[in-house]
Amino acid sequence: MSPLDLYHMPYTHSLLASAIWALGFGAIVWLVSRSMVAATWAGIVVASHWLLDLLVHRPDLTIAGGDYRLGFGLWNSPALAMPVELILVLGAYWFYIARTKGPLVPPLILLTTMLLLQAFDWFGPEPVAVGPGFSILALLAFGLLTTMAFWVQSTRWHKNTVGLAVAG
Structure with a gap:
């Protein structure tokens, strides 16, 4: 329910960036734990951030940082x-x-x-x-x-x- 205009967040709130962050975090969890199950769940949790944001954000999310914006606006x-x-x-x-x-x-x-x-x-x-x-x-x-x-x-x-x- 943020009143801020979140207009440019390609490194944190694009689908591509979320996938990269998920893979990176999953790799770190795997290196630390040597558990593929833990690494997979860690990656899923990080990737789910974009999907959950898609529900609540106004149209300010991108696929890969481009001009096309997505968001269902539940915050409204x-x-x-x-x-x-x-x-x-x-x-x-x-x-x-x-x-x-x-x-x-x-x-x-x-x-x-x-x-x-x-x-x-x-x-x-x-x-x-x-x-x-x-x-x-x-x-x-x-x-x-x-x-x-x-x-x-x-x-x-x-x-x-x-x-x-x-x-x-």
């Missing part, structure tokens, strides 16, 4: 966009909790932080321009959430198909 209807975003976040949280084992407090802290930042995005003052302060604040928020996600993951174990917990 906050009464629809907000529940969809909440369903996605809570659904992903439930999916993670159902497939891992460990203390619930760290994931609840992460979820609460995510929801508070989302509420600020929805109900806080609207940005009028993207300057250095805006960009630094966004990077700090992403850094905070990434650090918290690593912390949460260190407290959880994945359940395997026979119901035993497997670390990491």
